[in-house]
Amino acid sequence: MDLHNYLRKLRRERPLHLTLLDPGKSDTTTIGRLAHGAAQAGTDAIMVGGSTGLSLERVDAAVLGIKAQTHLPVILFPTVAKAVSTKADAIFFMSLLNSSERRFLVGEQIESAAMVHQSGLQPLSMAYLIIEPGMAAARVGKATPLPRDDPRPAVAHAMAGELFGMRYIYLEAGSGATEPVPAPLIAAVRDAISATLIVGGGIRTVDAAAAAVGAGADLVVTGTLVERASMVKEELQPVIGAVHAG
Numbered sequence: 001m002d003l004h005n006y007l008r009k010l011r012r013e014r015p016l017h018l019t020l021l022d023p024g025k026s027d028t029t030t031i032g033r034l035a036h037g038a039a040q041a042g043t044d045a046i047m048v049g050g051s052t053g054l055s056l057e058r059v060d061a062a063v064l065g066i067k068a069q070t071h072l073p074v075i076l077f078p079t080v081a082k083a084v085s086t087k088a089d090a091i092f093f094m095s096l097l098n099s100s101e102r103r104f105l106v107g108e109q110i111e112s113a114a115m116v117h118q119s120g121l122q123p124l125s126m127a128y129l130i131i132e133p134g135m136a137a138a139r140v141g142k143a144t145p146l147p148r149d150d151p152r153p154a155v156a157h158a159m160a161g162e163l164f165g166m167r168y169i170y171l172e173a174g175s176g177a178t179e180p181v182p183a184p185l186i187a188a189v190r191d192a193i194s195a196t197l198i199v200g201g202g203i204r205t206v207d208a209a210a211a212a213v214g215a216g217a218d219l220v221v222t223g224t225l226v227e228r229a230s231m232v233k234e235e236l237q238p239v240i241g242a243v244h245a246g
């Protein structure tokens, strides 16, 4: 499956929802159960990744667990090269553009490049931008989060990513953020780029999801919402509905 085309075609109809599952936080059985519920709720694809506690064994098992439970495409959302699973369909081949550490700008990517090339994983090039508060993603990625109240630095980073040829720009407030990326910042980045715009971090309500797509997000990511749900399908469905309603 050509994931880029799949996402692009669907996007012509409506914005998309992606569910992030973290093998560093949940065991394989739980990941399979969450993926099943998210699929029933209408999510468009599953992202697998996290900031800490990841090993290749855990990521492999998570991807296989998801594939046993759903037919949804699985996209890796990697932090380190050693945990890049070849069992997924695609990989966000990403650079954390506001990291101060070479490793997260190009180092891990260089280490995984030959394997990605040989594996059949489809690379989806992405500029990853961490916005305040940034949470664990900022700490682990050695990023000084970009300001929430002044869109200019985020716009400049997004434009640089697009000029590098990156097809996806991800505005990340950090998993579990108390406040998601503000709508005016999303709108300013949307105005400045034509790449596919992904927004995530702290989106747990219908209103927050509607605000993100209203401001111009093409893809909305939620993770904590599904991890904390006791009834995954029921709790996720309204938020996914708000994304799809665009």
Ligand code: 1GP
Pocket: 020, 137, 172, 173, 174, 175, 176, 177, 199, 200, 201, 202, 203, 221, 222, 223, 224, 225
């Ligand atoms: C983190 O943007 C994602 O990379 C998801 O964040 O867990 O807050 O939904 P949440």
